[in-house]
Amino acid sequence: xxxxxxxxxxxxxxxxxxxxxxxxxxxxxxxxxxxxxxxxxxxxxxxxxxxxxxxxxxxxxxxxxxxxxxxxxxxxxxxxxxxxxxxxxxxxxxxxxxxxxxxxxxxxxxxxxxxxxxxxxxxxxxxxxxxxxxxxxxxxxxxxxxxxxxxxxxxxxxxxxxxxxxxxxxxxxxxxxxxxxxxxxxxxxxxxxxxxxxxxxxxxxxxxxxxxxxxxxxxxxxxxxxxxxxxxxxxxxxxxxxxxxxxxxxxxxxxxxxxxxxxxxxxxxxxxxxxxxxxxxxxxxxxxxxxxxxxxxxxxxxxxxxxxxxxxxxxxxxxxxxxxxxxxxxxxxxxxxxxxxxxxxxxxxxxxxxxxxxxxxxxxxxxxxxxxxxxxxxxxxxxxxxxxxxxxxxxxxxxxxxxxxxxxxxxxxxxxxxxxxxxxxxxxxxxxxxxxxxxxxxxxxxxxxxxxxxxxxxxxxxxxxxxxxxxxxxxxxxxxxxxxxxxxxxxxxxxxxxxxxxxxxxxx
Amino acid sequence: xxxxxxxxxxxxxxxxxxxxxxxxxxxxxxxxxxxxxxxxxxxxxxxxxxxxxxxxxxxxxxxxxxxxxxxxxxxxxxxxxxxxxxxxxxxxxxxxxxxxxxxxxxxxxxxxxxxxxxxxxxxxxxxxxxxxxxxxxxxxxxxxxxxxxxxxxxxxxxxxxxxxxxxxxxxxxxxxxxxxxxxxxxxxxxxxxxxxxxxxxxxxxxxxxxxxxxxxxxxxxxxxxxxxxxxxxxxxxxxxxxxxxxxxxxxxxxxxxxxxxxxxxxxxxxxxxxxxxxxxxxxx
Ligand SMILES: Cc1cc2nc3c(=O)[nH]c(=O)nc-3n(C[C@H](O)[C@H](O)[C@H](O)COP(=O)(O)OP(=O)(O)OC[C@H]3O[C@@H](n4cnc5c(N)ncnc54)[C@H](O)[C@@H]3O)c2cc1C
Ligand code: SF4
Ligand code: FES
Numbered sequence: 001x002x003x004x005x006x007x008x009x010x011x012x013x014x015x016x017x018x019x020x021x022x023x024x025x026x027x028x029x030x031x032x033x034x035x036x037x038x039x040x041x042x043x044x045x046x047x048x049x050x051x052x053x054x055x056x057x058x059x060x061x062x063x064x065x066x067x068x069x070x071x072x073x074x075x076x077x078x079x080x081x082x083x084x085x086x087x088x089x090x091x092x093x094x095x096x097x098x099x100x101x102x103x104x105x106x107x108x109x110x111x112x113x114x115x116x117x118x119x120x121x122x123x124x125x126x127x128x129x130x131x132x133x134x135x136x137x138x139x140x141x142x143x144x145x146x147x148x149x150x151x152x153x154x155x156x157x158x159x160x161x162x163x164x165x166x167x168x169x170x171x172x173x174x175x176x177x178x179x180x181x182x183x184x185x186x187x188x189x190x191x192x193x194x195x196x197x198x199x200x201x202x203x204x205x206x207x208x209x210x211x212x213x214x215x216x217x218x219x220x221x222x223x224x225x226x227x228x229x230x231x232x233x234x235x236x237x238x239x240x241x242x243x244x245x246x247x248x249x250x251x252x253x254x255x256x257x258x259x260x261x262x263x264x265x266x267x268x269x270x271x272x273x274x275x276x277x278x279x280x281x282x283x284x285x286x287x288x289x290x291x292x293x294x295x296x297x298x299x300x301x302x303x304x305x306x307x308x309x310x311x312x313x314x315x316x317x318x319x320x321x322x323x324x325x326x327x328x329x330x331x332x333x334x335x336x337x338x339x340x341x342x343x344x345x346x347x348x349x350x351x352x353x354x355x356x357x358x359x360x361x362x363x364x365x366x367x368x369x370x371x372x373x374x375x376x377x378x379x380x381x382x383x384x385x386x387x388x389x390x391x392x393x394x395x396x397x398x399x400x401x402x403x404x405x406x407x408x409x410x411x412x413x414x415x416x417x418x419x420x421x422x423x424x425x426x427x428x429x430x431x432x433x434x435x436x437x438x439x440x441x442x443x444x445x446x447x448x449x450x451x452x453x454x455x456x457x458x459x460x461x462x463x464x465x466x467x468x469x470x471x472x473x474x475x476x477x478x479x480x481x482x483x484x485x486x487x488x489x490x491x492x493x494x495x496x497x498x499x500x501x502x503x504x505x506x507x508x
Numbered sequence: 509x510x511x512x513x514x515x516x517x518x519x520x521x522x523x524x525x526x527x528x529x530x531x532x533x534x535x536x537x538x539x540x541x542x543x544x545x546x547x548x549x550x551x552x553x554x555x556x557x558x559x560x561x562x563x564x565x566x567x568x569x570x571x572x573x574x575x576x577x578x579x580x581x582x583x584x585x586x587x588x589x590x591x592x593x594x595x596x597x598x599x600x601x602x603x604x605x606x607x608x609x610x611x612x613x614x615x616x617x618x619x620x621x622x623x624x625x626x627x628x629x630x631x632x633x634x635x636x637x638x639x640x641x642x643x644x645x646x647x648x649x650x651x652x653x654x655x656x657x658x659x660x661x662x663x664x665x666x667x668x669x670x671x672x673x674x675x676x677x678x679x680x681x682x683x684x685x686x687x688x689x690x691x692x693x694x695x696x697x698x699x700x701x702x703x704x705x706x707x708x709x710x711x712x713x714x715x716x717x718x719x720x721x722x723x724x725x726x727x728x729x730x731x732x733x734x735x736x737x738x739x740x741x742x743x744x745x746x747x748x749x750x751x752x753x754x755x756x757x758x759x760x761x762x763x764x765x766x767x768x769x770x771x772x773x774x775x776x777x778x779x780x781x782x783x784x785x786x787x788x789x790x791x792x
Contacts, residue, residue, distance in 0.1 A: 205728050207548055207593045244595040246728055250531050272730035276742060283737055283761050285768045292731035300725070301550055309552035309577050310725075311769040311776070385764030432729055434747065 006041035017062040038067040045365040064153040068097035082131035087111040104154045119152025166236045170197035178262040183211020185268035185467025185479040192487030201240040215299035248438040271468035273430040281379030286387030290330045290426035315422035322426035323353035330424045347408040429473045456486035510594040530566030538624040539602030543727040545593035557621035571620035606633040608691040615697020645670035677708045684712040706754030716754040
């Protein structure tokens, strides 16, 4: 697919809009199926490769209405089954089609707390849009109703009007809940628990809030302002934030409960342990974990070379190892930081790449080169210990493995060398052991993920967990889904406590 | 946010500060460090060892040498000013026990992190020999404090302006040749000094610990920027360390990694100085 400028998209859409305006009730399925997909307007690839502004610009009202008219309002609602938090998708889309945007937002928010974020970063093509009937009818998932873009449109519409409603908070119960980590899992638990009138404090190791949404996912994909506004809503609800606070170091988890009187704790500490390849040359100067590279660029603002004190490597030729979102973000960030050439090196083929499809497409448009069926064997350095090249191996796809994906097999003797000065390792994250080490009773599996029951409760009473620390590196929406479940369990636990306390009072 | 309660200049480029940090003061143990930032948005994160703490006052003491942008700006801050980002205590505390005879070697500013460790080792019943060294007399810090702890006390300077004219490795070697030889050596200072202390004790098979001060970003094990090669394994200094077996550390790689951003930092430093000069000129 080639890049289409926003004006061209808009012009095309306006024609269709004039045609269907006010005729929503009349349109038959066959009319709807004739409406072409409304592409996402985006910044020109040549321009955006050098700035940090958001790549995808978002639909105009007319574009959103036209896209919403493509939805068939299927009675079986397969899209809802594809959504991890079961947003009533046909209902919110219908409201957009009818130009009742606030009602649309209200429907989304019944199920999802952070739609402006999810609309931007969810892998819709493997969730709601994968099961969409329109995509099935056209035998192309890219032609499914653009549910994610519509979700984003509705959420942005509300935010840009300053119309975000602060959820109601019930009278104070006097119960205290500690939330460790301010990523999507923690934020959702905070909101849901606070709504019941409990006193909520979020503890965050960093000086800024949002978890991976802040330090990992770059501004050009998820602007910080959006995360900030969501957090300001939580502040308005009376949720407290303690930054620069590493639970397990600044204070032991057990002390939070025993000494500081927290009645329940939620651990949403994420998957913050970079995995390296374990190959020769990996400690050379110029090899970075994606976490380090992106944290420097995003959280520490090294992108702004003039103002930021945190330095970032000056790269000419960069290889990024991996095929997920983290790899895409690293590659595109390197380009924006001035690299002349950026390669993404992935062991399997494009189909197996776990990254969001839109990100891969955008990366290609920006000039990132993809090298499939290749992997690093060792990294080469000069006498100063700086990276000068990388020896790679070629692969072919063999038998499917346990996950059903075809396993890449090395082609013996296929070594070749590429010249480069920077290698970014983006092959995944394990779970950070900091908390589990300080609470030995807390059960973890062999990957270090906290083991929880179906209510998100850990092996220790009053301690709940969710998000990447339980799932391994997963997604924002799954973290939110687990947060919702954990919050319900915590609310249930605290309600019981309130009941028994009341009884005790009456009896005494 | 953490207020500066006290500030003192120890030598030309070395400053001591007491900072308000009640939680850190309560939890910290010898060998741990903090990370601070002097600007919440654009500042860089630098690790500094906790040289001392006072739980009653709710304060910690840091001692730092002006070596870059952040330490320079920090040195210009005064009592009453607030440091916007301070997090800790980080790192694994020193393993303190009664080894028997221990030698604590501190080079330059390394004496600051060494102080709480020497103190704890003494309290655990060790016989403590302390060697401190610096380029010249002006750069010796915490002499009285260390002397108080030491059973045997040796000072060396490179230029002979104070104490013995020697590198710290010289008396260290002599101690290793004594009978009984030391049961444990802990060396803290510039990387090159720690490397040579480790080389000095290696032939005598004396267990030698060093405290590494690598580049860090988060300080919680999330980025791997602080990684070092220890005995062929990758270790994260901020969580697995900062102390490691000096005989296993790949110092050469560590020193190369410390220089990763040198060129950029120097460039920045020049711009920064230009900016300071400009400001001063405007003032006049
Ligand atoms: C570069 C990158 C791109 C991604 N892109 C996408 C995408 O496009 N779509 C998608 O759905 N997902 C994406 N993901 C994954 C997604 O961001 C995560 O699955 C999600 O953020 C997990 O949420 P969480 O709340 O579990 O943890 P996190 O977001 O990881 O937040 C955990 C927070 O806890 C804090 N913390 C950790 N330990 C402690 C402690 N001891 N004390 C106090 N605080 C602590 C951390 O500092 C952090 O702020 C991406 C991830 C990365 C790294
Ligand atoms: S499956 Fe697709 S067409 Fe059907 S209701 Fe859901 S979004 Fe609309
Ligand atoms: S400083 Fe980031 S892992 Fe140690």
